[in-house]
Amino acid sequence: MLIVQLSDPHIDIHHPEKSGALRRAVDHLLSLPMRPDAVLVSGDCTEHGRPDEYALLRELLRPLTVPTYLIPGNHDDREEFLKAFGPQGTQGLPGFAQFVVELGPVRVLALDTHCPGANGGQLDAPRLGWLAERLGEAPRTPTLIALHHPPLLTGLKVMDSIGLDGTHALQELVGAHPQVEAVVAGHLHMRLVRRFAGTLVMTAPALEYAWLPDLTQPDKLIVQRQPPGYLLHHFTPDTGLTTYASAVSPGPWETLHDGQGWAP
Ligand SMILES: [Fe+2]
Structure with a gap:
């Protein structure tokens, strides 16, 4: 099972470079030689x-021709988003772009952290309640939780000021459900990984670039x-979930090991 995560395309009619990056x-x-089973766009569509x-x-x-699921970010408009993409997956939370996608052995719980008029994200009681029910009904199914705003503090003041309200409640829920x-x-x-509630939280870079922050100046960005x-x-029952990161700058494919031995 291969789920590709694209993030933050920020499509803007007046900025063709954004469309070019997604293209x-x-x-x-x-x-790629492997074909994803699904594509997820994790907000700021x-x-x-x-x-x-x-x-x-x-x-x-459209050229992807595999099931593609999208969740909103702070730059999106929920009403227009729901009009454009309608109900997705199953068990959707009415009024939100929050839903379940069953992908063979993996279950994806897509959360909507959009908060109208704010750049920070929000998980309030209805959204957290929905998540608690979904986690409770399949405690043994390997689960991926996808959302736009990562539940973490980076120490970078500007990014932390537009973080996720509801992180603590999410942490408690995830900590109680080891199937995540x-x-x-x-x-x-930015690309980053850190521990979270007994599992990992990771972020995808934007499609136009990946930022590497200057960590010596956390008051600025x-x-x-x-x-x-x-x-x-990538998920297999034998290995569990392994996440690979790809750059969008194709180089040649090389056989480093042919199954018998390493290439000279
Ligand atoms: Fe963004």
Whole structure:
């Protein structure tokens, strides 16, 4: 089971470089020898949440031809988002883009952390209650929780000021449900991994770039723009979940080991 996570495309009609970044990521994905079973876009799907942006996003994702699921970020507009993508998955929470996707042995719980008018995210009682019910009904099914705002503090003041309200409650819920293989997010435009409630939280870079922050100046946000990329969450019953990171800058394929021995 291979679930590809693209994040933060920020599609903007007036900024064709954003569309170009998503197009390159889709092209790269299509060039791989392995085919994803599903693609997840983890929020900030558009820059302003406008219908024309969602229409363009849909057109850019069309070549993927595998089931594609999207969750909103702070830049999205929930009403327009729901109009554009309708109900997704199963067991949707009415009024939110929050739903379940059953992918063979893996269950994805997609959470909606959008909070209208705010850049920070929110998990309030209805959204957390829905998550508690979903986690409670399949305690032995390997589960991936996907949301836009990662439940963590980085120490980078600017990013922490637009973090996730509801992190503590989420931590308690996840800690009580060991079937959660990982919590995957976007929002930071950086690749990072850290421990969380007995599992891992990890973030995907933005499709236009990955930021590497200057950690010596946490009161500011000073970043180096690095090549963009995305995550590949690979699950097999034997190995559990392994997440690979790909850059969107294809190099040649090389056989390093042919199954018999290492290449000279
Ligand atoms: Fe973003």
